[in-house]
Amino acid sequence: MYSCYIVARQEIRTTMKEKTFILLLVIFMGMTLASTYIGWSSSHTIQSVYNSTVAFLQEQGKAIPPQPFESASHLSLMKNMIIYIVLIGALLAITVGYLMGIRDRRAGVTRIIFSRNITKRQFLLGKVLAILFVLGSMLLIASIVSTISSMLLSRITFADVMRIAGFYGFSLVYLAAFSFLGLSFALTRNTSTIALLSPIIIWLAITFVLPELTSALYPTASLNPILPQTDVLQSTALNAIHTAVYPLSISEQFKVVTGNILMLPYQPVVTRNFDYPFWLGYISVPIWAVVCLAVSLIAVGKFKQSQGELNE
Amino acid sequence: MNKVVTIARKEFRDILRSRLLLIVILFVAIVTVTAILVSSLVFQSQVSQYNESLNILKELGKAPAGPAPELFPLNLLRGVIDYIEIIGAVLGMLLGYLTVSREKNTRTLKLILTRPVSRMEIVSGKFLGNGIFIALTLFSVGVFSYLGLLVVGGVALSFIDLIKLGIVLLISFAYIMIFFSLTFFLSLSMKTISHALMIAFVIWLLVVLILPQIGDTMDPDNQVPGGFFSSMHLTKTQEKQVMANFSSYETIRNSIEQLSITKHYERASFALLGIKPEFNAMPLADILSNQWANLLSVFGLFTVGLSACGVLMSRRHKGYAFDLGT
Numbered sequence: 269m270y271s272c273y274i275v276a277r278q279e280i281r282t283t284m285k286e287k288t289f290i291l292l293l294v295i296f297m298g299m300t301l302a303s304t305y306i307g308w309s310s311s312h313t314i315q316s317v318y319n320s321t322v323a324f325l326q327e328q329g330k331a332i333p334p335q336p337f338e339s340a341s342h343l344s345l346m347k348n349m350i351i352y353i354v355l356i357g358a359l360l361a362i363t364v365g366y367l368m369g370i371r372d373r374r375a376g377v378t379r380i381i382f383s384r385n386i387t388k389r390q391f392l393l394g395k396v397l398a399i400l401f402v403l404g405s406m407l408l409i410a411s412i413v414s415t416i417s418s419m420l421l422s423r424i425t426f427a428d429v430m431r432i433a434g435f436y437g438f439s440l441v442y443l444a445a446f447s448f449l450g451l452s453f454a455l456t457r458n459t460s461t462i463a464l465l466s467p468i469i470i471w472l473a474i475t476f477v478l479p480e481l482t483s484a485l486y487p488t489a490s491l492n493p494i495l496p497q498t499d500v501l502q503s504t505a506l507n508a509i510h511t512a513v514y515p516l517s518i519s520e521q522f523k524v525v526t527g528n529i530l531m532l533p534y535q536p537v538v539t540r541n542f543d544y545p546f547w548l549g550y551i552s553v554p555i556w557a558v559v560c561l562a563v564s565l566i567a568v569g570k571f572k573q574s575q576g577e578l579n580e
Numbered sequence: 581m582n583k584v585v586t587i588a589r590k591e592f593r594d595i596l597r598s599r600l601l602l603i604v605i606l607f608v609a610i611v612t613v614t615a616i617l618v619s620s621l622v623f624q625s626q627v628s629q630y631n632e633s634l635n636i637l638k639e640l641g642k643a644p645a646g647p648a649p650e651l652f653p654l655n656l657l658r659g660v661i662d663y664i665e666i667i668g669a670v671l672g673m674l675l676g677y678l679t680v681s682r683e684k685n686t687r688t689l690k691l692i693l694t695r696p697v698s699r700m701e702i703v704s705g706k707f708l709g710n711g712i713f714i715a716l717t718l719f720s721v722g723v724f725s726y727l728g729l730l731v732v733g734g735v736a737l738s739f740i741d742l743i744k745l746g747i748v749l750l751i752s753f754a755y756i757m758i759f760f761s762l763t764f765f766l767s768l769s770m771k772t773i774s775h776a777l778m779i780a781f782v783i784w785l786l787v788v789l790i791l792p793q794i795g796d797t798m799d800p801d802n803q804v805p806g807g808f809f810s811s812m813h814l815t816k817t818q819e820k821q822v823m824a825n826f827s828s829y830e831t832i833r834n835s836i837e838q839l840s841i842t843k844h845y846e847r848a849s850f851a852l853l854g855i856k857p858e859f860n861a862m863p864l865a866d867i868l869s870n871q872w873a874n875l876l877s878v879f880g881l882f883t884v885g886l887s888a889c890g891v892l893m894s895r896r897h898k899g900y901a902f903d904l905g906t
Contacts, residue, residue: 288775288778291782295782295785295786299790302794313798313829317822320825321822324818325812336804347797348797351797356785356790459600461600461674464777465604466603468670469604472667477611480614480618487663487666488666488796491792492793492796492802503621503628506618506621506622
């Protein structure tokens, strides 16, 4: 068990020195800080736009529709953070997992490591602990930043603070899955480029392609925390695709669940026959993380200590 | 010139041998077909919903309130443009990285330079080989799009539509080559070549995803599902009248978007494909003249990237470009 601790400590220390990791971390933290302000600024502006619209409609003698964002919670200021977790957070997580898997192979030290008293499972456990520590620390700092900035820009209660903690806790599960993928490919691929690109392609598919298939969302529309009304699934073919593929659309479910945690208005996908419940993501995202961990376990099982070095 | 062609041919062969690129190309083909399939199904769904409503109104003896959905076939390519923005840029970065890393890892760059071939010829050959590959990939996207619209959407493109599609693919070529130049430049100038790819991904994240995302989420119309102004039953003209009071906010929002080359590419392509409805009835020359700033930005940055790589390569004598990459 001590060996796991040694591996984890070594990984955490070296990751903290990696320039690419630090650069991505700075961007992530910068966007965390900016997201609450952007949320506040856009909410403030839309309120003014609504007031202007009301005045305009009154001048024209037309009826005033009800305010469409009346039910928005205090935490809606943080809505952009959901997207930054899906974009920057996931890429950062892949980088963390990839670096932890590739570093030893690139340095040519895998034979030396396994000449010591350590099993493959202990080796993996050490890396997994390091991943959870690095991502957990990053999200803890992000949650503190979000809480303080939300306090400054809005009146938030203790329950809201708990919701922010819940949001970042759930994000840890989502991000850990991508790190495990990065680790798996870094341990098994023959070249570092394929090891990095493969999890990125999976991330692209999960983030952009699956939502298009399941909810007819254009890829760039997936970047907006407020989804367009997806009542277009009245086509039998689209409905069938949605029913078959939606449980695999992890990023969409993550957005629904975290939106629910932050009390954002729920925008169901309107289908003709069958609607998945909003809580599906509470189950499928952790299952996805467990599947990715199992993939890591298989990858480390196949890992050949004697041929693990990369000669690039 | 022969040397440039020889290097280009060798580059092209190397690309075709790379399994990773085949995976990326396959991915591009899948997403192109997916985008057209989904757009066509959405349009068919809108038409059938309209017809259902029309039948109900006829039975009730009433006239339809709104116009029938009108199909502009090029509109169905919006998803394809979105994918070129995101995945096309990744393809460009990957090619730029691989073309340098292959030489560094096999230590062949020094060997090539012992032959009577200049540095500019090497850069030109590499750009030509990769450029031809990108052009062929985009040509395949064009063919997939044409066939997808014909088979799935049931519509054939007119001659003018084909010209518009051709221009969009040309802009896409310049856009992808910008990312190729970026990674080529970084790979040549950085000591640890794998860092170059990761730095390029960070830039890609900022330029392709984050800056447009900030601009989009600041858009008042995007604050409400289905659009704020639709929920207030305002027309486009009325929307403009209301937003005239928020010109400073809109200027800031627009400036953030303008920082991203992806947004320039998107605006020019959306205009040509008529995804912004006001461009559907506009003649091609007028669209091009309306979009000159966006076109200039894309082709201008493409030229800058190309020149920067040429200058870097020709100036390096004992620099990292000829070291063994790690």
